[in-house]
Amino acid sequence: MHELGISDLMLRAFVECLVLVGIHAYLGLHVIRRKVIFVDLALAQVAALGITIGFLFGMAPNSTAALLFSMLFTFVAAALFALTRTRGDRVPHEAIIGVVYAVSAAVIILVVDRAPHGAEHIKEVMTGAILWVSWQEIGLAAAVYAVVGLFHFIYRKPILAISDDPEAARASGMRMWVWDFWFYLSFGVVIAISVRTAGVLLVFVFLVVPAIIATLITARLKLQLLIGWSMGLLVTVLGLGISYFADMPAGPSVVSFYGLILGLVALVVYLWRAPSRRQAMLRAAYGLAVAVVLVGGIWSAGRGLAASPLAQSGHHQHAAHDHGNDPQVPAVAELTIEHQDCVFGDQTAGQQHHPADDHGLSKLETALQNADDDELRLSYALHIACHNPQRGARHLIDLLQKSEAPFIQAEALAALQKLAGRPFDFDPERSPQANRTGIQAIQDWWRKLPTK
Amino acid sequence: MKIFVTLLLSIFLLAANHAQASESKLQVVTSLSTYAAIAKEIGREYIEVDWIVNGNQDPHFVRPKPSLARKLARADLFVSTGLDLELWAPALIDLSGNGEIRSGQRRFVSASHDMNLLEVPKVKSRAEGGVHLYGNPHFVANPLYAHQIARNITAGLSRIDPAHAPQYADNLKIISEELDRRIFGDSLLRILGSKILRRLGQKPATLFKFLRQRNYQGQALIEHLGGWLKKGMKFRGKKAVAYHLNWTYFSHLFGLQVVNYVEPRPSIPPTPRHIQELIEQMNREKIQVILSANYYQTDRLQTIAHEVNARAVVVAMGVGGEAGTDSYFEFIDRLVTRVTAAFD
Numbered sequence: 001m002h003e004l005g006i007s008d009l010m011l012r013a014f015v016e017c018l019v020l021v022g023i024h025a026y027l028g029l030h031v032i033r034r035k036v037i038f039v040d041l042a043l044a045q046v047a048a049l050g051i052t053i054g055f056l057f058g059m060a061p062n063s064t065a066a067l068l069f070s071m072l073f074t075f076v077a078a079a080l081f082a083l084t085r086t087r088g089d090r091v092p093h094e095a096i097i098g099v100v101y102a103v104s105a106a107v108i109i110l111v112v113d114r115a116p117h118g119a120e121h122i123k124e125v126m127t128g129a130i131l132w133v134s135w136q137e138i139g140l141a142a143a144v145y146a147v148v149g150l151f152h153f154i155y156r157k158p159i160l161a162i163s164d165d166p167e168a169a170r171a172s173g174m175r176m177w178v179w180d181f182w183f184y185l186s187f188g189v190v191i192a193i194s195v196r197t198a199g200v201l202l203v204f205v206f207l208v209v210p211a212i213i214a215t216l217i218t219a220r221l222k223l224q225l226l227i228g229w230s231m232g233l234l235v236t237v238l239g240l241g242i243s244y245f246a247d248m249p250a251g252p253s254v255v256s257f258y259g260l261i262l263g264l265v266a267l268v269v270y271l272w273r274a275p276s277r278r279q280a281m282l283r284a285a286y287g288l289a290v291a292v293v294l295v296g297g298i299w300s301a302g303r304g305l306a307a308s309p310l311a312q313s314g315h316h317q318h319a320a321h322d323h324g325n326d327p328q329v330p331a332v333a334e335l336t337i338e339h340q341d342c343v344f345g346d347q348t349a350g351q352q353h354h355p356a357d358d359h360g361l362s363k364l365e366t367a368l369q370n371a372d373d374d375e376l377r378l379s380y381a382l383h384i385a386c387h388n389p390q391r392g393a394r395h396l397i398d399l400l401q402k403s404e405a406p407f408i409q410a411e412a413l414a415a416l417q418k419l420a421g422r423p424f425d426f427d428p429e430r431s432p433q434a435n436r437t438g439i440q441a442i443q444d445w446w447r448k449l450p451t452k
Numbered sequence: 453m454k455i456f457v458t459l460l461l462s463i464f465l466l467a468a469n470h471a472q473a474s475e476s477k478l479q480v481v482t483s484l485s486t487y488a489a490i491a492k493e494i495g496r497e498y499i500e501v502d503w504i505v506n507g508n509q510d511p512h513f514v515r516p517k518p519s520l521a522r523k524l525a526r527a528d529l530f531v532s533t534g535l536d537l538e539l540w541a542p543a544l545i546d547l548s549g550n551g552e553i554r555s556g557q558r559r560f561v562s563a564s565h566d567m568n569l570l571e572v573p574k575v576k577s578r579a580e581g582g583v584h585l586y587g588n589p590h591f592v593a594n595p596l597y598a599h600q601i602a603r604n605i606t607a608g609l610s611r612i613d614p615a616h617a618p619q620y621a622d623n624l625k626i627i628s629e630e631l632d633r634r635i636f637g638d639s640l641l642r643i644l645g646s647k648i649l650r651r652l653g654q655k656p657a658t659l660f661k662f663l664r665q666r667n668y669q670g671q672a673l674i675e676h677l678g679g680w681l682k683k684g685m686k687f688r689g690k691k692a693v694a695y696h697l698n699w700t701y702f703s704h705l706f707g708l709q710v711v712n713y714v715e716p717r718p719s720i721p722p723t724p725r726h727i728q729e730l731i732e733q734m735n736r737e738k739i740q741v742i743l744s745a746n747y748y749q750t751d752r753l754q755t756i757a758h759e760v761n762a763r764a765v766v767v768a769m770g771v772g773g774e775a776g777t778d779s780y781f782e783f784i785d786r787l788v789t790r791v792t793a794a795f796d
Contacts, residue, residue, distance in 0.1 A: 373647035405645040
């Protein structure tokens with residue numbers, strides 16, 4: 001079979017990541033300016049809630065119906081965010097966003113609890129399945145993001161104005177909540193689409209981390225955008241590469257790698273900007289040492305705690321219990337023997353009362369010949385013997401000679417002895433040679449039977 | 453120096469040889485580790501087996517990882533349950549680009565082919581929880597069903613590698629005889645033969661009625677019973693509670709009465725009220741044992757078990773799911789031993 005190269009496996013995930021980076025790095029700059037870091041998590045969670053409720057209605061999570069349904073949810077959330085921003089500052093906007101996030105996350109759990117394999121669905125909503133993304137999904141995302149991007153480009157002035165300095169914008173008489181609504185709406189559309197494939201976590205880091213890095217380095221928007229895009233590209237390539245070579249789930253790999261890169265960039269920027277490079281280096285070294293000690297400490301604490309009796313789950317300590325003299329549940333109810341229509345016994349002549357016609361007998365004989373095993377053959381032979389001892393006995397003798405199961409031989413022997421009314425010198429446990437005289441005697445008896 | 457060069461050369465040659473040997477072997481990939489263990493018994497030196505779900509993992513769900521698709525891309529034969537257990541498989545096969553191992557294709561083996569499935573629903577609807585639409589697919593815990601799994605795998609191997617079909621048939625015979633010995637014991641197997649026992653074993657209640665009521669040389673047949681079924685007589689007819697409905701086939705063969713499940717409906721996590729009802733029922737009916745595969749949350753089980761003074765049996769429901777269960781025989785052995793111990 002053919003080998004799967006890295007490009008076969010990761011190309012789609014890679015292109016999807018690029019498409020995501022394009023729009024998210026830009027929107028992330030707005031998010032940072034507005035200081036509403038949680039807004040995308042909240043919108044993503046609301047979109048996921050829409051998908052989940054759609055799932056309960058019977059829409060497949062990756063269907064267009066589910067997408068439209070989840071957008072409906074994000075519209076509502078966008079309106080909510082737009083309206084709450086203008087309502088003074090006593091309650092921070094971020095608080096309302098956080099509440100929306102928490103509530104929709106909780107409702108998702110409540111909803112999927114009703115659905116099969118719900119826990120797995122939650123996990124998928126969080127981490128996505130970017131490895132599984134199809135070209136159609138990528139195409140759809142690219143098209144929608146392009147429209148959103150165009151919208152933001154055309155109206156960049158008012159949108160930037162309300163993101164950058166809302167007070168000045170308000171003072172100049174702009175209708176704040178209308179622009180806010182448009183912003184959150186376009187944002188919600190983007191999130192609703194990206195969450196489907198990338199998952200909440202990946203969307204969050206795509207949005208926030210390149211923007212943070214860019215903001216750390218420069219304050220100019222154009223430059224920030226360029227830095228954000230190139231950072232996103234770099235991290236995506238390396239993160240997916242790590243996922244491929246270390247064989248780890250793709251989405252979470254990229255997310256974790258973003259975290260690492262952010263830490264490194266922050267360190268470099270800190271060293272770069274420091275008035276005294278030497279002192280900064282020294283501090284960084286201290287910080288590194290503290291981090292190493294901290295990690296080591298946590299690691300050894302984990303080892304120590306795991307080995308201690310505290311690591312046992314509480315119930316184990318009480319697991320021993322007494323079940324000495326509990327009443328035993330009776331064994332399976334004895335079932336009655338299936339009634340055999342012929343009571344095989346001393347009055348073989350009695351069977352003549354319901355003689356079977358030849359047709360019936362040959363049907364039984366066909367069944368005997370087609371039977372899968374000797375136990376079935378034995379029951380057919382006994383049936384036949386009930387109606388016609390001579391024909392039945394022939395099959396019984398057949399079984400006696402040919403069956404490899406001693407039990408069947410013993411049963412056939414018992415039946416023959418009953419039919420003959422006398423014992424034969426045959427023992428299934430003996431060798432065929434030792435049984436030869438017995439077989440001879442049985443055959444002699446059989447030849448004398450009347451054929452009718 | 454000469455020796456060194458010779459050594460190096462021979463190592464290269466060995467490595468090349470090895471690579472070639474593994475290249476010429478059939479690459480068999482199975483969804484479950486249990487199928488892999490059975491496939492190994494049949495393909496032996498002609499195949500190399502890999503699997504996707506370990507014995508201690510939930511076969512209902514698999515995280516997408518690049519290596520899984522790569523595994524399937526290389527596969528000459530893919531063995532899967534063939535029902536709606538591995539719902540993740542089609543997406544994985546798509547990604548692998550290996551169309552020939554798709555369900556129904558030449559290089560696909562359905563382990564459940566020609567199998568007598570239990571719990572086939574009358575109404576097909578997922579509203580009842582993750583109910584399996586074609587019948588219960590968790591049959592690996594019934595060793596009698598391993599016969600059919602082995603036959604299906606043998607058919608698949610012989611189809612793609614006819615040259616070795618006689619060897620596969622021989623190996624099938626070996627594993628089947630071993631299964632019979634382990635299930636019924638030597639004595640009963642000698643007296644009745646495998647054909648009769650396998651047929652009667654499909655209806656275990658009938659089998660036991662037969663064994664109890666029929667005699668051989670003045671002794672009830674049940675006295676000749678050995679193997680796992682003999683061991684399992686300790687809990688035949690007894691009551692227990694199970695976590696998920698993956699105990700159906702095991703309890704069917706061993707006559708264990710699973711009277712309720714920790715999951716209120718299949719694959720739906722337990723709700724507080726259901727747990728409460730379950731505890732009440734266990735107290736009322738004096739049920740002492742809770743069974744669960746070791747991939748489910750065992751905390752809850754321990755809680756319930758503690759509440760009603762019962763024993764929780766948390767055991768691997770697949771080959772390799774815990775230490776010392778690396779063959780199919782060891783796996784069933786462990787299962788029977790653990791359940792028996794719980795009823796001690």
